[in-house]
Amino acid sequence: MIDAAGLRVMKAIADEGSFTSAANALGFTQPAISQMVRRLEQRTGTVLVERYGRQVRLTEAGQVLARHAVGVLAALDAAEEEITAIAGLRAGRVRLQAFPSSSATLVPKTLAILKAKHPDITVTFTEAEPPESLAALRNGDCDVAVAFAYEGADLGELEEDLSLLVTRRLMDDEVRLVVPGAHPHAGDSAASLADFSGDEWIAGCPRCRGHLLSLADHAGFRPNVAFETEDYVAQLGLVTAGLGVALVPDLILNAAKHDEVATLPLSPASRRQILAVTTPDLQRVPAVAAALDALCEAAGADPRTSAAELVGAKA
Amino acid sequence: MIDAAGLRVMKAIADEGSFTSAANALGFTQPAISQMVRRLEQRTGTVLVERYGRQVRLTEAGQVLARHAVGVLAALDAAEEEITAIAGLRAGRVRLQAFPSSSATLVPKTLAILKAKHPDITVTFTEAEPPESLAALRNGDCDVAVAFAYEGADLGELEEDLSLLVTRRLMDDEVRLVVPGAHPHAGDSAASLADFSGDEWIAGCPRCRGHLLSLADHAGFRPNVAFETEDYVAQLGLVTAGLGVALVPDLILNAAKHDEVATLPLSPASRRQILAVTTPDLQRVPAVAAALDALCEAAGADPRTSAAELVGAKA
DNA sequence: ATCCAGCATAACCTAAGATTATGGATTGCT
DNA sequence: AGCAATCCATAATCTTAGGTTATGCTGGAT
Numbered sequence: 110m111i112d113a114a115g116l117r118v119m120k121a122i123a124d125e126g127s128f129t130s131a132a133n134a135l136g137f138t139q140p141a142i143s144q145m146v147r148r149l150e151q152r153t154g155t156v157l158v159e160r161y162g163r164q165v166r167l168t169e170a171g172q173v174l175a176r177h178a179v180g181v182l183a184a185l186d187a188a189e190e191e192i193t194a195i196a197g198l199r200a201g202r203v204r205l206q207a208f209p210s211s212s213a214t215l216v217p218k219t220l221a222i223l224k225a226k227h228p229d230i231t232v233t234f235t236e237a238e239p240p241e242s243l244a245a246l247r248n249g250d251c252d253v254a255v256a257f258a259y260e261g262a263d264l265g266e267l268e269e270d271l272s273l274l275v276t277r278r279l280m281d282d283e284v285r286l287v288v289p290g291a292h293p294h295a296g297d298s299a300a301s302l303a304d305f306s307g308d309e310w311i312a313g314c315p316r317c318r319g320h321l322l323s324l325a326d327h328a329g330f331r332p333n334v335a336f337e338t339e340d341y342v343a344q345l346g347l348v349t350a351g352l353g354v355a356l357v358p359d360l361i362l363n364a365a366k367h368d369e370v371a372t373l374p375l376s377p378a379s380r381r382q383i384l385a386v387t388t389p390d391l392q393r394v395p396a397v398a399a400a401l402d403a404l405c406e407a408a409g410a411d412p413r414t415s416a417a418e419l420v421g422a423k424a
Numbered sequence: 425m426i427d428a429a430g431l432r433v434m435k436a437i438a439d440e441g442s443f444t445s446a447a448n449a450l451g452f453t454q455p456a457i458s459q460m461v462r463r464l465e466q467r468t469g470t471v472l473v474e475r476y477g478r479q480v481r482l483t484e485a486g487q488v489l490a491r492h493a494v495g496v497l498a499a500l501d502a503a504e505e506e507i508t509a510i511a512g513l514r515a516g517r518v519r520l521q522a523f524p525s526s527s528a529t530l531v532p533k534t535l536a537i538l539k540a541k542h543p544d545i546t547v548t549f550t551e552a553e554p555p556e557s558l559a560a561l562r563n564g565d566c567d568v569a570v571a572f573a574y575e576g577a578d579l580g581e582l583e584e585d586l587s588l589l590v591t592r593r594l595m596d597d598e599v600r601l602v603v604p605g606a607h608p609h610a611g612d613s614a615a616s617l618a619d620f621s622g623d624e625w626i627a628g629c630p631r632c633r634g635h636l637l638s639l640a641d642h643a644g645f646r647p648n649v650a651f652e653t654e655d656y657v658a659q660l661g662l663v664t665a666g667l668g669v670a671l672v673p674d675l676i677l678n679a680a681k682h683d684e685v686a687t688l689p690l691s692p693a694s695r696r697q698i699l700a701v702t703t704p705d706l707q708r709v710p711a712v713a714a715a716l717d718a719l720c721e722a723a724g725a726d727p728r729t730s731a732a733e734l735v736g737a738k739a
Numbered sequence: 740a741t742c743c744a745g746c747a748t749a750a751c752c753t754a755a756g757a758t759t760a761t762g763g764a765t766t767g768c769t
Numbered sequence: 770a771g772c773a774a775t776c777c778a779t780a781a782t783c784t785t786a787g788g789t790t791a792t793g794c795t796g797g798a799t
Binding site for chain 2: 114156158168169184188196202249388394
Binding site: 429452453456459460478479 | 755756757758759760764765766
């Protein structure tokens with residue numbers, strides 16, 4: 110019955126004192142105002158404007174509308190301002206979830222870049238393993254998830270989880286074998302897994318452990334897992350203490366001290382992909398796009414070519 | 425850019441959780457919502473709704489709109505309610521101006537009737553002589569003016585003042601001659617003005633005095649005005665004290681005590697018209713119309729036949 | 740008396756915003 | 770896995786809100 114346009118017109122009439130001036134003030138022509146008032150009057154069934162001679166003035170009902178117009182128009186302006194602020198990266202929120210081993214390296218770098226480029230964006234960060242972070246993404250509790258996928262079987266496993274989502278390949282993270290400095294193979298230039306079938310193994314998170322089992326299976330043995338911890342620092346500590354060997358990604362090795370252990374490249378090499386995941390719609394939200402770019406920059410990836418949809422349309 | 429309809433849609437989506445439910449809640453069809461959101465998104469250049477699978481949820485920008493919608497829609501509802509209250513006589517204001525001698529009789533009665541029929545209407549009353557009340561009417565400071573016009577020359581004099589205004593004839597107010605009880609003509613059944621050319625006269629307001637002069641002129645003499653007061657009670661007091669004679673309208677005589685004086689009908693009779701005056705537009709405002717009806721009722725006039733435009737279109 | 744200023748009206752046009760009909764995609768069920 | 774149901778998107782169509790230009794009318798000023 111009453112809309113913002115009507116209120117704007119009534120307020121302009123109240124402010125300007127005539128239809129013609131109101132029309133000028135609003136950038137309309139005079140008949141537009143005249144008809145608008147007529148429509149408003151027949152919609153409300155009330156006389157809003159008193160025409161006396163060639164002057165006009167608002168009736169009590171008209172003044173009511175003009176009075177309410179102030180608040181309503183201010184609220185609309187405020188809403189519009191907030192929207193354009195979000196669109197212009199002068200405001201906005203990004204909820205980031207990343208797996209633990211990335212929070213030590215990739216995430217801080219990303220946040221620093223983001224803060225430098227767009228200081229007014231609010232970033233929330235939550236540590237979560239890929240299954241949880243992707244669930245949050247699907248659930249609407251997260252805007253960007255940083256996940257990883259081991260090459261091979263694991264990628265197929267993730268496929269269904271990534272359905273309807275878009276991913277950006279941030280970097281390849283090579284997995285190395287970490288052995289105590291005193292280990293017989295410590296001086297090797299590369300490690301063949303089969304050579305370590307007799308060692309005791311230190312496993313990480315469930316999916317990392319799955320990857321280890323998969324690689325070992327290919328190499329023809331079943332690893333003797335003596336320790337399990339998701340804390341990579343603890344893993345390195347255990348290796349340092351000579352209690353076993355472990356598979357550790359470069360991402361960790363670049364961040365954590367590991368002076369007293371040997372890190373051997375695997376042969377054949379094995380790596381995991383670090384991915385930024387979001388939804389097609391969120392991708393178009395400026396703050397989210399900025400976060401994705403920052404992630405790419407932090408990972409050293411080219412933002413333009415890193416857009417890769419791991420799982421396209423099912424057809 | 426953003427209007428009430430858009431906000432209403434966004435809020436409905438936020439509340440209902442899907443386009444379809446939102447459409448039902450608003451009484452629209454689903455495609456209407458779908459298009460509305462699309463339009464809003466391209467107008468604001470922002471993603472407002474995140475479509476994930478077959479569920480939808482608002483983005484941050486969408487939530488901003490939904491949040492503002494509450495306030496804006498509430499304000500619009502409030503405005504609409506105020507308007508309908510005014511239209512339904514559950515609220516509203518009437519600013520009444522009436523000439524002094526009516527405020528003793530006609531106005532109180534009118535206010536009582538109005539208060540009984542429409543207790544929620546606010547009435548303001550200001551005492552003012554016709555020229556001032558009509559000026560206030562033209563100026564927008566008054567909604568209804570109660571004026572009077574002596575039959576004869578005075579009517580023509582008022583014509584230009586009543587231009588662009590509408591009038592309602594409330595009653596005819598007969599003017600009588602008031603003489604001391606001991607006056608030689610006190611016992612007459614009627615008074616011919618010529619018989620009082622030798623008396624001292626007590627005159628009232630400027631226009632009443634003008635009327636007296638006009639009548640006397642017709643009767644062939646120039647009255648000896650010894651006293652002037654706009655206070656009719658004072659006039660009656662002066663007459664009672666035997667200091668002179670006066671022309672006093674019935675409206676006064678019916679309200680004020682005048683036991684010790686004689687009131688003689690004039691011959692030929694002279695009367696003044698009591699008029700309710702307003703503007704054509706204000707006439708259509710419910711509270712004003714109610715006030716006019718109450719005036720008619722208080723004056724004993726038939727509201728339907730009393731509508732009389734003394735001065736029509738100048739053509 | 741005449742001219743100017745300001746509102747109303749008519750005729751016309753664009754586009755917002757609704758509808759129905761239909762298609763595509765996801766999700767739950769068997 | 771296939772099937773059905775659900776939900777959103779799109780196309781085609783229609784109405785009407787709301788704008789324009791052109792013009793008439795009337796009150797007020799010179």
